[in-house]
Amino acid sequence: MRERVDRQQIELFLLQLGRHFPRPGRVYLVGGTTLVYEGLRQQTLDVDITFDVANEDHSRFVAVVRQLKESLSLNIEEVSPAEFIPLPAGHRERSEFIGRYDQLDVFHFDLYSAALSKIERGTENDFADVLSLLRSGRLEMAQLTAYFEEILPLFATRSLKQNPDAFRRKFALLTQLWIEEMPPITASLWGILADAPVTEADYRRYLEEK
Secondary structure, X not given: OXXXXXXXXXXXXXXXXXXXXXXXXXEEEOOHHHHHHOOOOOOEOOEEEEEEOOHHHHHHHHHHHHHHHHHOOOOEEEOOHHHOOXXXXXXXXXXXXXXXXXXXXXXXXXXXXXXXXXXXXXXXXXXXXXXXXXXXXXXXXXXXXHHHHHHHHHHHHHOOOOOHHHHHHHHHHHHHXXXXXXXXXXXXXXXXXXXXOOXXXXXXXXXXXX
């Protein structure tokens, strides 16, 4: 059984990948791998990546990753949020550049797309990861909500396996979990009782007044 992966091992993998694949391309860290790399989580089970290389280099890239998977004793998986959700517009432009490893440019996959795919999957750990990104300021709840509303109609028509009602319920749960983490809101700010339930409309107004 392979060990869990920490930031140092992710960095070593990227260094070795650039060294053994001396060709141009893009590599994207996905999901929990991004959280570990950014110090928002200590470890993850897998190094999750997706990549974009020239067609003639695809087989070579895969072979190098397989080799590193064995030599570094890492779980390395090819996975993209696009496998779980329709990607919101502008996802490529929102992918954050990490650095260049020889000829490979490495990015974090768009955090909003990654968060929405985690919400769709909906495990306890997935919700914890999204809340961590919100706490750190890497995501804004209002923007996450906007992207959710953008993709929901597409989500409903792309596959019979996808359940838009379940996705909507999971997003509502994430929203409530986030609202419960907000600092106490004074009656003078809201014009409501301090102990009254905070609604999504209240939360949107709070963001506008910050």
